[in-house]
Amino acid sequence: MRRTLVTAVALALTTACAAANAAPAAPDAPMARSQTTTQLPRNVLPTHYDVSITPNAGDLTLAGTATIALQVTQSTPGITLNALDMTFTSATLTPADGKGRALTPKIAVDNAAQTATFTFDRPLAPGAYRLALEYTGKIGTQANGLFAIDYDTKDGRKRALFTQFENSDARRMIPSWDEPAHKATFTLTATVPTGQMAVSNMPATSTKDLGNGTTRVEFAPSPKMSTYLLFLSVGDFERATTQAEGVEIGVVTQRGSLDQARFALDSSADVLREYNQYFGTKYPLPKLDNVASPGASQFFSAMENWGAIFTFEHTLLLDPSISTQSDKQRVFAVAAHEIAHQWFGDLVTMSWWDDLWLNEGFATWMASRTTQKLHPEWNTQLEAVGSRESAMALDAVASTHPVVQHVETVEQASQAFDSITYEKGSAVIRMLEGYVGGDAWREGVRRYMKKHAYANTVSDDLWREIQAAAGKPVLDIAHDFTLQPGIPMLRVAAGACEGGKTTLTLAQDEFTRDRPGKAPLRWRVPVIAKSAGGEPVRTVVEGGHARLDVPGCGPVIVNAGQTGYYRTLYAPAQFAGVREGFAKLEAIDQLGVMNDVWALGMAGLQSPSDYLDLVTATPRDADPQIWGDIAGTLRALDAYYRGDAARQAKFRAFAVAQLAPVFARVGWDAKPDEADPVKVLRTDLIEALGALGDRMVVEEARHRYAAGELPGELRRSVLAVIARHADAETWERLHAAAKAEKTPLVKDELYMLLSSTQDAALAQRALDLALTDEPGATNSAGMIRTVAGLHPDLAFDFAVAHREQIDTKVDSTSRSRYYPRLANNSLDPAMAGKVHAYAQAYVAPGSRRASENAIANIKYRVGVKKDRLPAIDAWLTGWGG
Incomplete structure (x- = not known):
């Protein structure tokens, strides 16, 4: 787990407390920073990196050289940059003009501070220099820095390498100024096994077989960009391409999976054309790849590396044996999100992680807008309500934070990737676009892009351009909704x-x-x-x-x-x-209205039974997404009755009576020319009615499972019902299928299903299995998280008891969030104390927001069970059935 500096933590705590109690920003209030935050000295600035990497996938090590062109702006005795888990074998500094002698510095590596310092025998004068470094480093097994993924194929087990640098992990592969405001250009060279494909941000300019089983691949220089956007992958890949407005669009997959990426490829071309028009600034790179990786992360599903988006297979590939309409829509939405980042984040980048929402909130909004525009048949405009609710669930508790937040440490930056940053950021944009009008909003965005291309910004840079384009007072409203929480x-x-x-x-x-x-x-x-x-x-x-x-x-x-x-x-x-x-x-x-009434009722601001009145008032033929949302909410309400069989049975009778007639209209099997939202509703209802114990759905799912009648559109939903109600024999059958499966997408899904049983003894078996090597290095943490859905207390206690083992199975950017979130669904008042104790023992004081959120959620759930369910029970007593 990353350590933090005491002074930074103290400052972060002070700022957080001030922000939580702040009054609204005054009109024209400036951003609460006089300069960009930094953890590195500002007296040395990089301008270009020449980097050569030789990864050894077998022993998980890397050898590298980096020659960094830099500018010393003030006299300094040394140069400090970011480096983590590196050993330097040589370092030389020479004047950029070639005049003067080469200097050999003393090297001090501080892994706790994630820095390397090169100290010289006399102060360096201001000027241009070249710092040449040779070093070795590590390849991880979780998605941080350069990491390895092992996966099964019909031809045996294989290993591929990928990078994940956001938010602060470029320093694991390249000694660098690993902060977003330190933009530079990069020339990357990789020496890889002959026959494997290497992919980076830019196209390859030369490929040379070295005759020793390796090939050296050199890539074209990148545009000026932040370190966290640099990318490299190496493996037994295939690549397919298409063209869109002069740009080569590509998808890269493990060998044999290319056909499953065809929809993502075609969608990327459509989205690129739309964004070129919307932003008024053409995509500036010669190619745009989307690279698929087996496995998973607890931190992210995809990453917007400029020109080389990284996406886990479960969010990029469509396997006809398991994929659903929901999967198809998710593939499009995620691709649209990541491609939006090629402008908002890559071309124009926030100055520091305080303004991360400029990347994530805008990409979330842009993906929603673009999905609705290019695929109106999906009718996804209603999803904006669910996205807003996700943010409000976090924004309604004391541990929330403003959209523009104060970040001082690497851990705090990792925790900034949450629903406030993404979904509240998106909701604020949607509200302001509605306020100023779509044309004015787009014109402001275009002005912002042109003015700040290849540079770094803060939020007010965007607001000023929007306000100028709209001729309306945007800044005050924007400050109210982004500089204060709630x-x-x-x-x-x-x-x-x-x-x-x-x-x-x-x-x-x-x-x-x-x-x-x-x-x-x-x-x-x-x-x-x-x-x-x-x-x-x-x-x-x-x-x-x-x-x-x-x-x-x-x-x-x-x-x-x-x-x-x-x-x-x-x-x-x-x-x-x-x-x-x-x-x-x-x-x-x-x-x-339904979502407002649900939230207000659970908070005690109106009768909680008002929501049930709206359910009964909803026509059976209402929009499929309305019934999908109702199904999800009734499942959530059912969870509050966990451990109280009699009261739960009474509630389930009501819930099934509402959902079963809707499912009867939809049916088990798709009809010709059926609307896409109906396909999504079918799977929602099967899973909801299965979770609610509806006898007819459970029996039909068992019949179809036994008969092998599992078309791709229904397979996951039927297996979800089977796994939830599994006995030991069924669980073992699923386990045997998981062990035998050779397709990573299907294999991963089966291990998650093993973890979704309502039987506590079988859930414990899934937890024990997660600690073995069998599921794969990136599946174990997901299995434990899945168990936590139905058995939060069991999963949290197990994870803390085996923390040292589980830490190796969770990407380091996620650890301070991963453990508390396991406890989120608990109804045990004592669990709040357990989470607090965990945070006190293992999380830096300035990085405990996830623990505070979990504690708030547990207390809320306990209060709902105690104070709100009696009103629900009373309403159910008077319900006529």
Whole structure:
């Protein structure tokens, strides 16, 4: 686990406490940094790296040379850069002009600080130099730095190498200024086994067989970019290509899997064309590859390396024997996300990890927008509500943080990759685009791209360009939603409808799950309201209150279209009208209202049974995504009854009565010309009804499993039901299938299924199996996490008891988050203390946010079980069945 500097941790804690209690930013407030944060001295700056790497995949070592062109800006006795797990065999500094003698420095490596310092016998004068280094390093087995993945094939077991440098792991392969603001160009050379393919950011310019079983591959110089975007992979690969607007688009897979990447290849070309048009700046590299890797990470699924996106196979390949419509949509969405980064993140990069959301929030929003535009048949626009809910679940507790957050250490940077950064960032963009208009927003983005290409930025650089393009006061609203944490809540009351208009009174509060009575922060909140069938009306709630006249006399929806990032709490009379007219609402507003009511009910701000009223008011033929969301929420509510069989049975009778008629309409087997959202709903309902113990679904799943009737679209869902209800004999049958399987995608899935059983004894067997070498180095952590879904206490206790073994099976960027998240679904009040004890013992003080989030979630769940379920029980007693 990475260590952190005491001073940095103290500063981070101070800043975090201040941010949590901060008042809203004043108008035109500057960003809370006078300069970019750094962990390295600023007196030496790199401009170009010539790097040669010779990996030895067999013994997991690497040998490297790096000649770094650099500029000394102030006289200094030494040069400090980032390096981790490296041994230097030589170092020489020469003036860039070739004049003057070469200097040989003393070398001091500090693995705790992740630095190497080269000290000279006299201070270096300002000027240009070349630092030549020879070194050796390590190849890992988890996705950090240069790492190895072992995978099974029909021809035997093979090993491939890949890099993963975000956020701070380029230093494991290249001694470097491993911070985003230190942009430079790179020329990479790799010496690899002859017959294997090497892939990097740029095309290869020369390939030379060295005659000793190795081949040297040199790649073209890269554009100016941050270290974390550099990429190298080596293995028994195949590559397919297509062309789009002068760019060679490629996919790279293990040999024999290329056909499964065809959809990703075609989609990438479509997305590139769309982004060239949207951004107004052409993609600047000659090629764009997407490289597939077997295995998995607990930290990420794909990475936006410039010109060479890395994606795990489970998120890039479509195997017809196991892939579903949901998989297809995910492949497209992830590719769209990573390609968006080629502009937002790669061409223009945040100055420091404080503004990570500029990369991730924008790519999340751009992928959502582009998926809906290029594949309207999927009707994915409703997914924006679910994305927003993911952020709000984290943003409603005391341990939340602003979108623009203060980061001081490597561990804190790793923890910045969360739902606030991704989903809240995306939701804020969606809200602001709705406020200024799509054309003005795009024009602002285009101006931002042109002005800051190949450079680094902070959030205000974007806001200024948007505001200039829109001619509207964007900066104040943007600051409210990005520089302070939390969720606005609008309390809504309506007067009588007069003259064909309904007058709304809006009062701004704050939604929180764990701080009742908290003094609310203040936001300027853009609001869109409309009555059923009426025209939308827009306003901005300022100073905490607003009045709004809305055309029409039907029930009024505040946050119509669900572009706003806030909760809406209707007065009882208004909610009654919404409930009665629920079937007439647009689908996205049905979904938004249901999610608000669920969250508000679980937080005690309205009756929790109001959600069940909406379920019963939902037409059977409602949008498939509405019923998919209901199925997920009913499963979540069912989990609160864990350990109380009688009450759970009563709730399940209700849940099955709602879902079974919808499933009867959908059926087990696809119909000709069936809409894609119906295909997704089918698998959602099979898994939900299976989890709820519906006898008919469980029996049919067992029949199909026994008969071998498992088409790709149903295979995962049927096996999920089988595994959940498995006895020892069935579990062993699945285990035997996993051991015999030679296709990595299918094999990985089977090991996760072994971990999803509701039988505690079999769950323990899965945990024990995860500690062996059998599942594969990157599957073990996923198995334990899967067990935690149904057995959080068992999984957490097991993981902590075997922490030293499990640490080797989790990528280091994930460890401080991995263990606390195992406990998230616990209903045991004592678990909060266990998570706290774990954090005290093993996590640096400034890096305990994941532990704090888990503790908050456990306390919330315990409170829901105690305080909210009685109201649900009472409603169920009066339910007519």
